[in-house]
Amino acid sequence: MNIFNYDLITLSSNADRLFKSFLEIVEDEMIDFESIFRIEDIYILLKKREFKKYKPSSFKYSFMSMFGGQSGRDYFIFKDMTSREWFTEVCNDTGRKNLAWRDEKANEAVRINPKYVSQGIIDMNDRPYGSLTDEEELHYKLIEGARKQIIVNAYERNKVARDKCIEYYGLSCSACGIVLENVYGEIARDFIHVHHIKPLHEIDSVYTVDPINDLRPVCPNCHAVIHRYKNAIGVSELKDIIVRNATGKNVT
Structure with missing residues (x-):
């Protein structure tokens, strides 16, 4: 359609x-x-x-x-x-x-x-x-100074890209493996964040998103940790951290 x-x-x-x-x-x-x-x-x-x-x-x-x-x-x-x-x-x-x-x-x-x-x-x-609306105009003015970040957010919420990413990877978090519905029940059915892994410095106003290579489903907790610092860590790196802290062993 x-x-x-x-x-x-x-x-x-x-x-x-x-x-x-x-x-x-x-x-x-x-x-x-x-x-x-x-x-x-x-x-x-x-x-x-x-x-x-x-x-x-x-x-x-x-x-x-x-x-x-x-x-x-x-x-x-x-x-x-x-x-x-x-x-x-x-x-x-x-x-x-x-x-x-x-x-x-x-x-x-x-x-x-x-x-x-x-x-x-x-x-x-x-x-x-x-x-x-005034709110939309204010939002537009605010994004002018942080244009790249807003572009990332826009692509993350693009329904077509999001659906294709989830269709390919499923609803489990790519870092910790959690399926939110299994923890929270019906209220969390089909709920997952979609993380944009393409580095910000590579994104411009005419960037084309690839739902398979550029996006990953992640739970809200992992998503927050990924972006906790200015230089976001990778999904695979976070996955290694989770395994290492759970087992006390380095991941090879």
């Missing part, structure tokens, strides 16, 4: 095609579809894959048009919804600069309108169509 409902996109212009391509990138690279993006981030992602398919001026204009309200477009949710009016006015101006957004809107916080998320992926009743 696709994360997004592409049938709602008319594909009547290049701007619509770019938005569809952006959604496909989010799916293909397993980016959390509820993430808050900078407009600059979206430009980087699209330029990497789509730029060569268009004339440079056409790509730049179509990119701006994605955020405007022409033809009833409502692809993104803004903190300040007047930003959509700004993009619309700029795009309708024949003397426009196709990179005008870089001066005023590059760091604007947006998220994908939940209208375009397939039914059953999220509860639409819990996803308002209005502007970003």
